[in-house]
Each structure stands twice: as structure tokens, then as C-alpha cells.
Amino acid sequence: MTPISIEQIPGTVTTATDAAVNMMPLGEYIFKRLEQVHNVRSVFGVPGDFQLSLLEHIYKTKLNWVGGCNELNSGYAADGYSRYTRSLGVLITTYGVGELSAINAVSGAFAEYSKILHIVGMPSTKVMTDEQLKKQHIHHLVPDLDSLKDSNHLVYADMVDKVCCAKKIIMNQDQILDDLDDLILQIFKTSRPGYLFLPVDLSDELVNAERLHSQSLEHIHKSFLEIKDSEEDRHITELANKVLEQVYNAKNPVILADVLADRYANGQELLQEFINKTNLHHYVTFMGKSLVSEYHPKFVGDYQGSLLSNPGIHENFVSSDLVLYVGPYINEMNTGKYTAEFKENTIILHADYLKIGQTIYRDAHFIKLLAKMNSIMDQTRVPINPLLQFPITKKFANIPSTAKINQSTLLSKLEAFIQPNDVLVCETGSVMFGLPDIKFPTGMRYIAQGFYLSIGMALPASVGVGCAMRDLGSSQRLILLEGDGSAQMTIQEISAFEHLKIKPIIFLLNNNGYTVERIIKGEHQSYNDVKPWNWLNCFKFFNVQEDSVRTAKIVEVTELTKALNSIETRSVTEGTLEFYEIILDQLDVPWRFHAMNSNRLLPKMD
Numbered sequence: 001m002t003p004i005s006i007e008q009i010p011g012t013v014t015t016a017t018d019a020a021v022n023m024m025p026l027g028e029y030i031f032k033r034l035e036q037v038h039n040v041r042s043v044f045g046v047p048g049d050f051q052l053s054l055l056e057h058i059y060k061t062k063l064n065w066v067g068g069c070n071e072l073n074s075g076y077a078a079d080g081y082s083r084y085t086r087s088l089g090v091l092i093t094t095y096g097v098g099e100l101s102a103i104n105a106v107s108g109a110f111a112e113y114s115k116i117l118h119i120v121g122m123p124s125t126k127v128m129t130d131e132q133l134k135k136q137h138i139h140h141l142v143p144d145l146d147s148l149k150d151s152n153h154l155v156y157a158d159m160v161d162k163v164c165c166a167k168k169i170i171m172n173q174d175q176i177l178d179d180l181d182d183l184i185l186q187i188f189k190t191s192r193p194g195y196l197f198l199p200v201d202l203s204d205e206l207v208n209a210e211r212l213h214s215q216s217l218e219h220i221h222k223s224f225l226e227i228k229d230s231e232e233d234r235h236i237t238e239l240a241n242k243v244l245e246q247v248y249n250a251k252n253p254v255i256l257a258d259v260l261a262d263r264y265a266n267g268q269e270l271l272q273e274f275i276n277k278t279n280l281h282h283y284v285t286f287m288g289k290s291l292v293s294e295y296h297p298k299f300v301g302d303y304q305g306s307l308l309s310n311p312g313i314h315e316n317f318v319s320s321d322l323v324l325y326v327g328p329y330i331n332e333m334n335t336g337k338y339t340a341e342f343k344e345n346t347i348i349l350h351a352d353y354l355k356i357g358q359t360i361y362r363d364a365h366f367i368k369l370l371a372k373m374n375s376i377m378d379q380t381r382v383p384i385n386p387l388l389q390f391p392i393t394k395k396f397a398n399i400p401s402t403a404k405i406n407q408s409t410l411l412s413k414l415e416a417f418i419q420p421n422d423v424l425v426c427e428t429g430s431v432m433f434g435l436p437d438i439k440f441p442t443g444m445r446y447i448a449q450g451f452y453l454s455i456g457m458a459l460p461a462s463v464g465v466g467c468a469m470r471d472l473g474s475s476q477r478l479i480l481l482e483g484d485g486s487a488q489m490t491i492q493e494i495s496a497f498e499h500l501k502i503k504p505i506i507f508l509l510n511n512n513g514y515t516v517e518r519i520i521k522g523e524h525q526s527y528n529d530v531k532p533w534n535w536l537n538c539f540k541f542f543n544v545q546e547d548s549v550r551t552a553k554i555v556e557v558t559e560l561t562k563a564l565n566s567i568e569t570r571s572v573t574e575g576t577l578e579f580y581e582i583i584l585d586q587l588d589v590p591w592r593f594h595a596m597n598s599n600r601l602l603p604k605m606d
Helices: 026-035 052-060 071-085 097-111 125-129 157-163 175-190 230-249 267-278 313-318 366-376 407-417 430-437 458-471 484-500 515-520 535-541 557-566 591-596
Strands: 023-025 042-045 064-067 089-094 116-122 166-169 194-199 206-208 253-257 281-284 299-302 322-326 346-349 353-356 359-362 423-426 445-448 478-483 505-510 549-554 577-583
Touching (some): 042 071, 052 116, 064 071, 071 089, 071 445, 116 175, 175 194, 423 430, 458 478, 458 484, 549 557
Parallel strands (some): 281 299
């Protein structure tokens, strides 16, 4: 008998007598549970024999299945989906060969506080529990080094402890009810990936689905941020007042906005509200780019320490007598190779702690503090910022180039091209280090892997971003800045755009190999070369219809100007896919990347 879904019975009231009516296959329950999570509309992955029975159930829901060309690409796409939605990216792979292919993408998500639920199809519960079956070496398994030892069927689950916030290994169908909810909560609480290991024989087992109605997950993405009782409210209020008193008593306080404010529910909105209410001078980090309005009258610029900031930025920053560092991620890339100066006058508002001077307060999530500070702030006591003490100069360096287009010209053209509310996905590569020189328009979203820096991430991530934009009905443009070397890693996923009816604007920067590596070492060594491809012909191979893509190879500045002027304002699902191959010198990088590498002299500035 086919089990009846509770959605088939209007007005169902759960009682002990009708428990059978609420029974549902576990696979269907998982997907319907995920449907309840904020902004989750698509699921990414690659089919495999250990999770096919699970995938069958997705078609009983409204979720979209987005199959990838490989598991790594699907992991990157789930990451991109999470970053755009500020919610959960769902990834489904099979045992061993699939999950290991995706682990690099999951590791990048972990390193950059991106929320992924990775569901892995596993061998059956019998294989893992029966004393005789446990001895069998099943396919996709790596046996023990000692051939006389039994197989460890959880060998891959043991590998992920350092790249996830939590993992759940499901051994019976009823266990999923609590474990799935707890895992999703932990993912949102930490903004890190989590793993669900699901044996192949459980997907069709029946579970009581009553909690789909009685305990919705609609608000789980921010439930842990709610102040739960009066005692916690007093604690948060006390700390919020401590921070505000520091602001009130300062003469020249400033705000430094960082990427974690983009990773938690309402973070970006609360931070912008705090900026608007205080009207203090403020900066963004390398990874915090586009987090706040760069056209706000008190926005100063991108702060990357004394090494990588534009002239005047660092000087103005360190002249302040109080720094509110909101949503910080302190790492090499985000601090200008640790040349950023955070003295005793720095207050750090982190997801894990509040630090005032040398005093650390736990249980003081910065989202809760921002919300409280916004509500209790006395704006009349906030100091009026003085004028900036040092002039600021933007560096578009005139770097020598054998190509007719150099990156300085490209960056200045891009600054004029990018419009309010555009979404820009940028690959790990040389151009990334020039973007801090661009003033982003209001409402624009910038998505890039600024710390983990796995090349090849951006193209499949833009598939995830495009799916998210489509799912949420966005009218924005999607722009991808890609490199020729990076694109060769994950180029298969360009075929997804046609299949999914997503129409990005792609600029492929062809500098004939691994330019970032050439600058570091081996300018002319063969290990930094890549095989030359005929990029404009790749769409035929990937079965992209001729009338749905527009391509051009751009060598001259006039050609670049003409191409940019021809691109219309449209949504991500309208018009044609546009692909422009831009020829650059193989040693042309923005000034900031030269500054990071002491083995090369800084270029002269005009």
C-alpha cells in the first residue's frame, strides 16, 4: 500500500489514532523538511548508487534538482547558492568516490563560513552492523592497509571532522527526526558545513511526518539569534551599553565591516542600520567588499593594512581613537599580510565573542549586539566625525603590458560598467586584487573566495548563484570574472547555464596561463603554462544553441568599450549568455599583487 502524505488530507489534526496517516518515506520527509528552510529551493549533486533511492523522493516536492558535471562542481555550486541566499546550500553525493570529490568544495565553504548541508548516501545499515557483512569489502571502499583486517565502512565519515561543524550518521529512520533538525541548526549557528550520512536502505522506510506541521523550520535560520529570556536580554543590553559608551566617549571612532556580517541572518541590514544611525566613517576589508554602501558619505574605502591599502586609507584608519571591527575574519588575505593595525582601541564584535581591550565576553553574538545597540543608541551622544586627516588616492597603476589592454584599463572600464544591484562573481586570480580599487555601486553583491582561494571555484559557484537568483525571482544581472587557467579546472559546468536557462555575462581573462603563479615564481617556466583552448568554440561542444549565446574575442580597448556598451540591463534569466574573451599580458597584474610579493619591485605610479 502506498503511504498517504499528510498534504493529501486537508485540515489534518495529529492524534495517536491517525498516526498512520502521517507516515511518509524518509527520503520524502528529508526533502520536505528542507523545503521549509529559508530560501532553499534547489539541491545540487551527482547521482550515485548509494543515494538513488533518496533522489527518487525529491520529485514529490517543489525542490529543483540541479545535477552537476562532477561532485566538486556541485559543491562549489551549493556554496554559491548559500552565499547569495545567505541560507543553506544542499549538496548530495554518493559514498566515497562522490563525497571525496566534493571535499575540497566543502573545505572551502568551511574556511569561508559558508553554510552547506552535505548529504552522503552510504552502504546499508546491515552492511555496517552485521558482523559477517562488516567484513566485506564493498565497492567504493578503501580497505585497511592490513589486508587481514575488516573494512571500516565509516572511513570517509572519519575524514570530515575538521571541515564541518557537525556530522550525523543515521542508523535508523526515527533518528533522522531530531538529528536533521539539530544539524541544520548547527549549520546556521556556526555558518559552517555539516554532514548527514544516510544508509541506502533507509530512504524508503516510513517515518512519522507530523512535525512538518507542528514544528516548522521556517525561522530556523535566525532562531538561535533570538534572545531567549530576560537574563540573556540583561546580559546583551549590558554589553551593548559597554560598546556604546566607548563610542560616545571617543573623539574619532570608525567602523570596519567584515565578511561575517554577511554570513548571518540580518547581519548586513543591521550593520548598515548601525552605520546610518552613527554616521561614522567606515571601511571594509578585502573579504567584506560590497557589504556596505560604498556611496554612503562616510564610507572611506577598503582597508588592507599598510601594505595593500590605497594611499591615505591606512593613515586615516590608524588616526582613529576607536575601531569597531564588526564580523571580523582575521587572516592573511584580509589584513594585508598582517599589516593591519588593531591596537588597544579596537572592539571586536565576532560571532563567538565580544572583545573590548583585553577583556573577552562569551555568549555575545555580534548580531544580537548590533540589534540591541541599534534599539538603545542615543544618537545625540555619538561624536560627529571630523574630516578625514589624509587625502586618499586611488591606484590604477600604469603597469607595462605587451597586450593592448592592461588590467588597469580593464578595471576602470569595469567600474563604469557595473550597475547598482548587479551580482559579480570573481574567480581566484590576478584581477581579484584590483577590485578594491573599484567603487562598487549601491546594492551590488560581490561573491568570491577571498581566503581559501581554490581556483576553478567561481564558474560552478556562479551556477549556484544563478539558480538562487532564479529561485528568488531576482531581476539582477549576473557577471562572472573568470581566468583561463581557472576555467580549465571546471569548464564543464558552463553547459549548465543553457540547461538551467541562466544567462550570465562572462568575461574570460586570457593571460596565457597561471599569471598569479608566474609573479610568485617561474615567470617563463612551463609549469605555469596551460594548454591553449579555442574558447569561443566551446559552446558548440557543450550544446549551447547558437542563438542563445553571444561571443567575442577582445584585443583592442575600442573593442572592449564597444562590447561593454552593447550589454543591456536585464535579469539573470533574460537575453542571451554573453561570453567575452579578453586578451591580457601574461605578467600583467594589479599593483596590489606586486605589493604582496617582495620578490618583485612595485610598479611606478603615474
